[in-house]
Amino acid sequence: APAPRPYRIGFSQCTNGDAWRLAMLAGMKKELSFYPQVTFRMKDARDNSAVQREHIAEFLREGIDLLIVSANEAEPITPVVEEAYNRGIPVVILDRRTTSPLYTAYVGGNNQEVGQTAARYISSLLRQRGEVLEILGAAGSSPAVDRHRGFVEGLAAYPGIRRTAQVLGDWKHPSVLRALPAVLRDHPEVDLIFAHNDRMALGAYQVCKQLGLAGRIRIVGVDGLPGPQGGIQLVQDRVMTATLLYSPGGEEAIRTAMKILLRQPFEKENILSTMVIDSTNVLTMRMQTQKLADQQQDIQRQQQLLQAQLVTYTSQRTVLYILVVA
Numbered sequence: 001a002p003a004p005r006p007y008r009i010g011f012s013q014c015t016n017g018d019a020w021r022l023a024m025l026a027g028m029k030k031e032l033s034f035y036p037q038v039t040f041r042m043k044d045a046r047d048n049s050a051v052q053r054e055h056i057a058e059f060l061r062e063g064i065d066l067l068i069v070s071a072n073e074a075e076p077i078t079p080v081v082e083e084a085y086n087r088g089i090p091v092v093i094l095d096r097r098t099t100s101p102l103y104t105a106y107v108g109g110n111n112q113e114v115g116q117t118a119a120r121y122i123s124s125l126l127r128q129r130g131e132v133l134e135i136l137g138a139a140g141s142s143p144a145v146d147r148h149r150g151f152v153e154g155l156a157a158y159p160g161i162r163r164t165a166q167v168l169g170d171w172k173h174p175s176v177l178r179a180l181p182a183v184l185r186d187h188p189e190v191d192l193i194f195a196h197n198d199r200m201a202l203g204a205y206q207v208c209k210q211l212g213l214a215g216r217i218r219i220v221g222v223d224g225l226p227g228p229q230g231g232i233q234l235v236q237d238r239v240m241t242a243t244l245l246y247s248p249g250g251e252e253a254i255r256t257a258m259k260i261l262l263r264q265p266f267e268k269e270n271i272l273s274t275m276v277i278d279s280t281n282v283l284t285m286r287m288q289t290q291k292l293a294d295q296q297q298d299i300q301r302q303q304q305l306l307q308a309q310l311v312t313y314t315s316q317r318t319v320l321y322i323l324v325v326a
């Protein structure tokens with residue numbers, strides 16, 4: 001195996017402005033703590049594809065040994081990612097894809113399957129009969145395209161469920177608060193809202209509540225994050241009937257990147273699985289994620305302890321050295 005080199009990983013993140021992305025970054029940092037010889041730099045494009053293209057070009061100029069990228073929109077980010085790949089820089093695509101097969105590995109969910117699973121769950125929830133409104137993620141981002149495609153495909157098996165209306169969201173809350181009221185006034189027959197993420201699902205709930213519809217219209221989201229405003233809490237509080245787990249995959253991304261850099265065997269497609277979280281399993285999920293968070297804290301404390309011991313040891317050695325030499 002090649003000796004550990006001071007590898008440079010560049011991470012081009014489409015946005016770092018929400019809890020899901022912060023969980024992704026936390027997972028990356030945790031895994032990176034095992035590789036002190038690696039330099040890791042993130043550039044946050046704040047939902048702007050032009051900025052993200054520039055960030056990746058900067059990384060290429062500055063010099064990196066591996067690129068991790070979550071593409072804000074698939075089309076505009078593709079050429080510069082292909083350029084990196086063609087220059088021999090390994091590329092790990094994380095969560096949001098480009099349109100090109102030119103990448104070294106993918107880490108993330110299967111979003112078409114997320115859409116299909118949502119369709120199956122919803123039709124059984126509505127006993128195969130009802131009117132559904134879909135709130136899409138940002139146009140041109142691969143999870144929005146694939147979740148929508150999977151949802152439409154999935155519903156095709158249930159002719160009693162109608163996709164009555166849709167709202168073009170952008171993954172964020174305000175877009176839903178703005179657009180949803182008018183659509184719901186035009187379609188009072190809607191029984192259920194499927195939102196492409198939990199943040200937009202929460203926005204939908206707030207609109208429904210304002211219109212006095214919160215008791216009647218059910219809401220299903222995607223992500224299922226632990227923590228205060230996370231999807232698990234929203235299911236437990238019955239704001240949403242269910243959410244589909246979609247893991248941020250930060251740890252897995254770094255693990256895959258390191259395998260590539262250390263020339264170890266790796267998979268090209270690393271698919272993180274999804275599942276429905278609803279009232280039947282939300283308490284289990286909550287307990288499990290809490291336990292994970294506790295263990296995470298323990299690991300951090302152990303690392304701090306180790307660090308402190310290393311400092312003591314180093315200074316003791318210095319003292320010893322001075323004593324012996326003097």
Ligand code: FRU
Nearest residue numbers: 018020021095096143171197
């Ligand atoms: C976070 C997010 C998630 C969503 C994912 C799709 O930035 O909007 O809510 O599942 O990105 O890429």
